[in-house]
Amino acid sequence: MNIRAERSIPTLLLFVLLAGCGGDNKPAAATGGGPGAAMPPPEVEVITVSTGNATLTQDLPGRLQAYRTAQVRARVEGVIEKRLFQEGSDVKSGEPLFKIDARTYKAAAESAKAELAIARQTVERYKPLLEVKAVSQQEFDLANAKTKQAEAALIRAEEDLENASVPAAISGRIGRAQVTEGAFVGKGEATLLATIEQLDPIYANFTQSGADLLRLRQAVKAGKLKQTASARVELVLEDGGVYPHAGKIFFTDMAVDPGTGAVSLRAEFPNPQRELLPGMFVRIRFPEADAENVIRIPQRAVQGGAQGQFVMVVGADGKVTPQPVKTSAMAGADFIIAEGLKGGEQIIVNGLQKAARPGTVVKAVPFGQPAPASTPATKP
Secondary structure (H helix, E strand, O other), X not given: OOHHHHHHHHHHHHHHHHHHHOOOOOOHHHHOOOOOOOOOOOEEEEEEOOEEEEEEEEEEEEEEEEEEEEXXXXXXXXXXXEEOOOOOOEEOOOOEEEEEOOHHHHHHHHXXXXXXXXXXXXXXXXXXXXXXXXXXXXXXXXXXXXXXXHHHHHXXXXXXXXXXXXXXXXXXXXOXXXXXXXXXXXXXXXXXXXXXXEEEEEEEEEEEEHHHHHHHHHHHHOOOXXXXXXXXXXXXXXXXXXXXXXXXXXXEOOOOOOOOOEEEEEEEXXXXXXXXXXXXXEEEEEEEEEEEEEEEEEHHHOEEEOOEEEEEEEXXXXXXXXXXXXXXXXXXXXEEEEEOOOOOXXXXXXOHHHHOOOOOEOXXXXXXXXXXXXXXXXXX
């Protein structure tokens, strides 16, 4: 037998065996697991546009201010012996904050008490003498006058002694001490010792353009908008979050500032946790008017480009197309749509990066719908 033919027989048998073992397997393309398998369409979150009523709001920059501020000053002169508070802590009205050396004022008070006692004794001694004409009426009246002077001097001395212990004028949070122990204060002036600020509630000062205010009033007068009955205002923090406690408009200036053309406003917010601090820059969101039969959509759904604003609409066939829109105002964190949408459209809110190109086929799911829970694997 030919040696080459003998070597080919085992090879042929090997191919036959392999073909028999894999004969029941289907092609990889048929299973859908091969590289040629079609990818599922990307999933995006959409909302269905509809009309309704909305309260138009405006966000204006503002700055926080303490509800009340009190400067702690020395009312008498002397050397600071001790500071009785911790800087940055909360203090109560009447609580002692500083102790000034009071030895001189104690001595003055004791001297005033002695002078008053002598004056009163003189008056008591003159009373029977006046009846027998041993002293004149003029001498008796002079003794009474000296008694009143001694009483006034005692009141002044006791007040000075009391002021040697410097109290808190209001309840609030006290800042940094302006003096240290050993400092001489009150010489010719009421030396500033510290400052107390009441932080609950807290003010937010802001301004509104006089032109915007006039435009709004004209729209209400024309019947396009309705005057809102809500006085509730919101505080938007620097990170974009909304402060959990609502506030109220506390003060509105009755005149337009000729220098800025704006009207000054003030809102009051509760601050129980002392999270808000004076001097912080914030945005105040307040209601302007009520609008009927308007379309509002989340701000994140509106994109901007060279041709203006637009939204991405998902059609009945699942394809994405851009739709130009125009916005007119804000309702909280949402845009009010003036042109471009009629209602019933499905617009993308989340997942815009997955449908960046027009014509992309996507799978639309309702906005805010929780993701389906993963099914645990079962053992065979």
